[in-house]
Amino acid sequence: MSVLANLKARFSRERVKLQLDDIQALILRSRPEPYVGLHAMLHVDEAEGGRDLVRRLAPHIPAADDWTDDMDAWTGVAISHAGLKALGVPEASLKSFPLPFQQGMAARAEQLRDFGENAPDRWEDAFRPGTCHIAVTIYARDEAALEKAIEVAMTELEASHGVTLVGTHSFGADADAKNPFGFRDSISQPTVAGGGVDPRGDERAIAAGEFILGENSETGAPVAMPEPAPLGRNGSFVVLRKYQSAVGAFNDFIRANADSEADQEKLAAKMFGRWRSGAPLILAPDRDDEALGADRSRNNDFNFAEDPKGLVCPHSAHMRRLNPRDSQLTILTDVNIHRIIRRSSTFGPKWTPDVTAADDAKDDRGIFFIFISARAYDTIEFLQQEWINRGNFIDLGTERDPIVALHEEPGTFTIPQEQARRRVNGVTTFNRLMGGEYLFMPSLTALRWIGEAGWR
Amino acid sequence: MTTDNKDPRLADESKLQEIWRRVEEVAADAPHLAKIALEAMIRKHNPDLKGSARSAGRAGKQSGNVSELTAIATLKPGGAERLRRIFDLTAGNMDGAQRVSTLHDMRFVFFDDDTRILFATAYDGDWDAYINDFATKIPELMDLLFANVEGWPGIDSPKVKDFIADHQIDAAGWFVANPQVTVVDVRRFQRMEKALNAFLDAEAANMGIDPTTKAALGQLTDAISKPEGVDY
Numbered sequence: 119m120s121v122l123a124n125l126k127a128r129f130s131r132e133r134v135k136l137q138l139d140d141i142q143a144l145i146l147r148s149r150p151e152p153y154v155g156l157h158a159m160l161h162v163d164e165a166e167g168g169r170d171l172v173r174r175l176a177p178h179i180p181a182a183d184d185w186t187d188d189m190d191a192w193t194g195v196a197i198s199h200a201g202l203k204a205l206g207v208p209e210a211s212l213k214s215f216p217l218p219f220q221q222g223m224a225a226r227a228e229q230l231r232d233f234g235e236n237a238p239d240r241w242e243d244a245f246r247p248g249t250c251h252i253a254v255t256i257y258a259r260d261e262a263a264l265e266k267a268i269e270v271a272m273t274e275l276e277a278s279h280g281v282t283l284v285g286t287h288s289f290g291a292d293a294d295a296k297n298p299f300g301f302r303d304s305i306s307q308p309t310v311a312g313g314g315v316d317p318r319g320d321e322r323a324i325a326a327g328e329f330i331l332g333e334n335s336e337t338g339a340p341v342a343m344p345e346p347a348p349l350g351r352n353g354s355f356v357v358l359r360k361y362q363s364a365v366g367a368f369n370d371f372i373r374a375n376a377d378s379e380a381d382q383e384k385l386a387a388k389m390f391g392r393w394r395s396g397a398p399l400i401l402a403p404d405r406d407d408e409a410l411g412a413d414r415s416r417n418n419d420f421n422f423a424e425d426p427k428g429l430v431c432p433h434s435a436h437m438r439r440l441n442p443r444d445s446q447l448t449i450l451t452d453v454n455i456h457r458i459i460r461r462s463s464t465f466g467p468k469w470t471p472d473v474t475a476a477d478d479a480k481d482d483r484g485i486f487f488i489f490i491s492a493r494a495y496d497t498i499e500f501l502q503q504e505w506i507n508r509g510n511f512i513d514l515g516t517e518r519d520p521i522v523a524l525h526e527e528p529g530t531f532t533i534p535q536e537q538a539r540r541r542v543n544g545v546t547t548f549n550r551l552m553g554g555e556y557l558f559m560p561s562l563t564a565l566r567w568i569g570e571a572g573w574r
Numbered sequence: 575m576t577t578d579n580k581d582p583r584l585a586d587e588s589k590l591q592e593i594w595r596r597v598e599e600v601a602a603d604a605p606h607l608a609k610i611a612l613e614a615m616i617r618k619h620n621p622d623l624k625g626s627a628r629s630a631g632r633a634g635k636q637s638g639n640v641s642e643l644t645a646i647a648t649l650k651p652g653g654a655e656r657l658r659r660i661f662d663l664t665a666g667n668m669d670g671a672q673r674v675s676t677l678h679d680m681r682f683v684f685f686d687d688d689t690r691i692l693f694a695t696a697y698d699g700d701w702d703a704y705i706n707d708f709a710t711k712i713p714e715l716m717d718l719l720f721a722n723v724e725g726w727p728g729i730d731s732p733k734v735k736d737f738i739a740d741h742q743i744d745a746a747g748w749f750v751a752n753p754q755v756t757v758v759d760v761r762r763f764q765r766m767e768k769a770l771n772a773f774l775d776a777e778a779a780n781m782g783i784d785p786t787t788k789a790a791l792g793q794l795t796d797a798i799s800k801p802e803g804v805d806y
Contacts, residue, residue, distance in 0.1 A: 426800045429799075433801060445801070446800065448803060449803070513798075537791050538795055541778070
């Protein structure tokens with residue numbers, strides 16, 4: 119059963135507690151597989167022209183009601199702090215945003231541990247501070263639907279003035295939805311309480327305020343929200359980070375540290391926490407299980423309680439680090455306030471085993487790591503500091519995430535074993551940061567408020 | 575009106591205000607305090623983690639092996655500026671302090687427009703035991719730091735202990751995460767971890783291992799392979 123059909127069957131309008139007709143569809147709507155899409159980045163040169171474009175785009179941004187129904191294409195809009203400023207949003211509102219969002223991602227390099235090869239001074243030009251003002255993303259079920267949606271957006275852009283199109287980026291996923299390393303991605307998605315779909319199995323719904331501004335969060339109260347209410351309410355925050363994937367270096371690392379092809383696949387799975395198909399190690403300890411990986415009702419239905427030593431799925435595996443579920447951690451942690459709605463997209467050629475480090479320079483492969491959360495800026499800084507670029511929380515000292523961490527010096531990956539744990543050395547930065555930004559995803563009310571200069 | 579309280583603001587309270595304040599304080603704190611007290615009663619404490627609240631000797635408190643010293647003193651004119659220059663030079667990393675090998679931390683805080691200093695430290699052992707050793711082993715550092723304090727008699731003065739004790743204030747509340755662990759212990763643990771890691775690296779791939787060693791290794795691995803929350 120596909121994920122969409124599954125959600126649709128479980129959706130019940132009576133259980134909806136959110137103002138779905140005011141929330142951008144992109145926040146809740148799952149993408150079909152396969153899907154195609156386009157990211158566009160805009161720069162506002164002149165406030166009135168920018169607002170005119172936002173006003174024109176607003177009617178083309180669908181709301182989240184009927185978010186489990188099929189749709190041919192949908193467009194989402196997010197705006198950076200510099201973008202809000204360029205659009206003329208009043209100072210009082212600009213200052214009501216949380217500090218990290220006001221500062222922007224580049225200025226938060228210290229908190230994000232974006233040093234060395236990941237430092238902002240080495241980012242792509244499009245991500246230089248103050249460049250990215252408005253991000254428009256279109257998802258579609260096929261090329262024809264995407265073309266149509268792009269045409270609608272482009273028509274509005276051409277009719278507007280004072281806005282520059284900085285760049286566009288096409289992406290897509292086939293039915294396997296695999297990342298640049300050849301692993302199925304974006305599997306684990308939280309269930310948003312009040313969205314109309316109940317969680318499955320052991321999972322519990324996450325308080326809506328973790329994703330939608332103005333709703334109660336896991337603390338029982340809403341998280342920080344910009345003012346006035348028409349601007350903040352029903353919005354959310356987006357983290358965008360573009361990574362260049364060193365797929366060849368990763369392939370070489372696997373080959374250098376495991377002999378047979380089966381052992382190489384196993385080492386790679388230990389690093390990700392899942393096999394290529396998406397089958398989690400916890401449910402498939404010895405070998406990949408294609409049917410399990412493709413089955414949305416089973417491929418995320420597990421936890422770590424029965425693997426306290428990490429003998430099946432290492433504590434340091436990427437997937438276990440980024441969502442430890444019920445794992446015993448060394449530090450007091452509420453895993454439910456670090457959940458994210460994943461909207462990452464992959465670009466570049468499909469993975470093959472014969473790619474080597476020599477190919478990395480000429481191939482453009484990577485991932486737009488994108489996620490949505492009402493505290494996205496806090497979440498990414500927490501993830502970068504604690505779960506990605508450290509090992510203290512799992513008793514591993516300074517060991518880092520083997521897939522997405524920055525490794526200024528070659529790092530170690532620990533694989534627990536009965537006799538004595540194995541440490542694999544020589545982990546390098548397999549995903550290099552090319553740029554990123556903190557974005558605000560306004561409600562439909564807020565888009566109109568901005569477009570019509572509602573503060574006047 | 576209470577007699578054991580020195581907060582002058584409380585003297586201005588009317589009797590009724592006082593009653594209301596006390597009722598509110600108790601009501602607000604009660605559930606949380608009761609929970610802490612209950613937890614403390616029913617919990618079986620690991621002796622490795624046991625702390626205490628006894629005296630560290632002449633002044634300050636002691637918990638397990640660790641003691642606290644908090645002192646407030648008046649600075650000589652320009653003293654804050656001179657100390658800042660010293661701290662900037664060493665970037666907070668004081669070699670002399672490292673050599674002492676009993677200091678967990680030290681902090682120097684200027685307040686009242688740089689006229690006064692708060693000095694706070696956590697250290698291993700008792701108050702008197704090492705003051706004499708500091709006087710002979712790191713006299714320059716001690717004098718460099720404290721010569722900027724009004725009335726400092728000099729580390730080699732027979733009056734130095736009285737001077738420190740006179741400026742010291744016992745902590746009312748103090749918490750030590752690892753009361754049984756000394757600075758020296760931590761360094762040994764770090765050396766042990768490096769050595770242990772090298773050993774485990776060698777044994778992870780050792781296929782020709784005898785049964786006794788294999789069992790011992792298994793026990794060792796078992797003891798360290800589960801992440802555990804820090805218990806106090």
